[in-house]
Amino acid sequence: MSAVSLNNIVKKFGGFTAVHRMSMDIPDGSFVTLLGPSGCGKTTTLRMIAGLIDPSEGDITIKGQRINDVPIHRRNLGLVFQNYALFPHKTIAENVAFGLKYRDIPKADAEKKVRDALELVQLPHVSDRYPKQLSGGQQQRIALARAIVIEPDVLLLDEPLSALDANLREDMRVELKRIQHQIGITTVFVTHDQSEALAMSDRIVVMSNGRVEQIGTPQEVYNTPASEFVSRFLGISNILPATCQAVNGQELSLELPYFGKINVPREKAPNLSQAGPAQLVIRAEKLLLAEKSAPADDRIALDGKVEAVDYQGQAARYFVRVGDQQLQVINMIDQHPFEEGSDVSVRFRPRDCAALPGAAS
Numbered sequence: 001m002s003a004v005s006l007n008n009i010v011k012k013f014g015g016f017t018a019v020h021r022m023s024m025d026i027p028d029g030s031f032v033t034l035l036g037p038s039g040c041g042k043t044t045t046l047r048m049i050a051g052l053i054d055p056s057e058g059d060i061t062i063k064g065q066r067i068n069d070v071p072i073h074r075r076n077l078g079l080v081f082q083n084y085a086l087f088p089h090k091t092i093a094e095n096v097a098f099g100l101k102y103r104d105i106p107k108a109d110a111e112k113k114v115r116d117a118l119e120l121v122q123l124p125h126v127s128d129r130y131p132k133q134l135s136g137g138q139q140q141r142i143a144l145a146r147a148i149v150i151e152p153d154v155l156l157l158d159e160p161l162s163a164l165d166a167n168l169r170e171d172m173r174v175e176l177k178r179i180q181h182q183i184g185i186t187t188v189f190v191t192h193d194q195s196e197a198l199a200m201s202d203r204i205v206v207m208s209n210g211r212v213e214q215i216g217t218p219q220e221v222y223n224t225p226a227s228e229f230v231s232r233f234l235g236i237s238n239i240l241p242a243t244c245q246a247v248n249g250q251e252l253s254l255e256l257p258y259f260g261k262i263n264v265p266r267e268k269a270p271n272l273s274q275a276g277p278a279q280l281v282i283r284a285e286k287l288l289l290a291e292k293s294a295p296a297d298d299r300i301a302l303d304g305k306v307e308a309v310d311y312q313g314q315a316a317r318y319f320v321r322v323g324d325q326q327l328q329v330i331n332m333i334d335q336h337p338f339e340e341g342s343d344v345s346v347r348f349r350p351r352d353c354a355a356l357p358g359a360a361s
């Protein structure tokens, strides 16, 4: 059974529709991320699940029960927001115990639950301190402990890592995922950070302008984007105008100016089923630059010229002219990066490409 289901949810603020007919099922025990740019409706969706705002239309169910009219304190949810909102004048143990206060739990049991929650976030020794005596990362863990201590059915996390500095944020990603795994709690996570979503999620819901663009595993949304928006939002993509000439068995035959004919496996183009205008998607890291004189291999090879190089340490991002297109290429650097002005061979495999229907926007 799904832990959480949204069925045709709409949210209007006056005349503005922030969420358009959104439907999704969140499997029990899974880590699902709502991912999209600022203003796409992620927080609004999470707040409707939480009960902080009401949907204008549609049903929300938790464990099969419609909860539209159930008040927030009776939904049994754990909430963590970007600002940890710990009570400054309460100790850490009192902060964590706060959610248990109204639950009629014997004192000794409550104390054990608080100890267990602090163990889980690996901060058992700070229970007598006050929030200001902890670092930002530690405070965020306490906020998590406070959300988890009530043993919620679902954990709702709204950009919980965004106030932390870059290194700490990466450590906390791993930590959060460990905790989620350990207790197997269904988690809905909101972020605009694609690498966070790819690293942490079982499933990603990519949103744009209040609509779901695609729902899939990190690999699915990255390797087989369902729309131009998804391919541009996740990673760096080259999106080239093409014509789908034929759909034959397991392959699509695309024709591109300068590139010629490219046959893409059908599973890399789930939304393209007939001849007509199309787009070929090639991820920047799926293109390989070689010396122009390098021997041929099993890849398609096209002549190109490096127009700019963005040196990134281990890797370089190249802007390469191929015909009338400028392609972006990301390659690891073994010795010296290709220099601006170099003539190169640009190589790729059709099976590493994806295809979309329709002309470029």
Ligand code: ATP
Pocket (backbone or CB within 6 Å): 013, 016, 018, 036, 037, 038, 039, 040, 041, 042, 043, 044, 045, 192
């Ligand atoms: P961010 O990452 O910036 O938080 P988001 O994807 O979470 O963005 P939401 O906060 O859900 O986006 O907002 C979606 C849209 O709804 C935005 O255009 C926002 O301005 C609008 N909106 C949100 N809350 C209200 C409100 N209470 N009244 C009017 N408009 C609102």
